[in-house]
Amino acid sequence: MRLPEGAGLTMVTGAPVELLIALSRPHPLEVEAVTAAPTQFGWVDAGAAALLVYRLGPVLPWAQVAFHPQLMAADAGVAGVDGWRGVRIVLVDRDSRVVQAVHQVRWPDTFTTVVRKSVERMREEPYDRLAHRHALAALHRRYPTPDDLVIDRVDARCTAVPGTAR
Template identity: 60%
Template sequence: MHMIVEVGAQLDPDVSWPEGAALSMFVGEPVQLMIFLSHPHALEVEAVSQAPTQFAWVDSEHVGVLAYRLGPILGWSEASFTPHMFDAEDGLPGVDLDPRVRIVLVDRDTNIVKALHTVRWPEPFASTVRESVVRMRETPYSAFAYEHALAALHRRYPTAEDLVVDRADAHCTAKPA
């Protein structure tokens, strides 16, 4: 999901994005968290670039979950990740030593980028995510194991906030990049 985006730009109009978030991580590029919402509210647009930007990482063997909280008003949300969902030509899944995160909010009805913000993960948090991604990358992929792990997390921790409070392996407040 390598995309160079700017506020006001339209992503491919022929692609229909599902509601929610998509996460990509490739060595040599910032981590990219793309959030697709139907007609995002002005508070959601504003929250993308408002401090604090908080993250939590859950490593569940066959799936990683990045929980995120943007700004002081919005609650926790989440995006699941496995390095096996990307083609080899996309690049090597991983987290750079300069752990920047590009957050992109897209109006999924128009495919127009509404907000863009880049932050930096503290190194202890980035190291936890990096090690998790490398381990998952080296583990043979099983769609069943991925779906089972994700379903088990959601049964035990039904909300993103439950995941953050009761299950996260690492937490951080990101710094401006």
């Protein structure tokens, strides 16, 4: 069974943040980009939804993945961000399910704090599917590309550092 094309984001207390990117036959440049510096991130809190924008390496463009803690699998654990555990980026060939690249990075404390507060706020509020869809649609209408989000809308932005230890 093939994985869906695109990115998924998991944030669980007690575990690293995981950005899983599933591509059909990833190009060697995409594989290399996962571990190439710089690894950049931005966070957008739109109230009923959030977006993580990311740029892997110097060649690939900005990309984005939507997030809401209430949309995680019920057995995943409590949604949250432990900054000291870092961020694991995994690139998988969606057809073969073979992992092509894995990279561990760490967000700076200031970025982690913004993301943590946003996730905690969303986790504590009742999930409203319509409001979630509306928030994402409004963002995409106003900021049609990830570049637009980075330039005009992110609540926080950072360049991650390799590893998880402080």
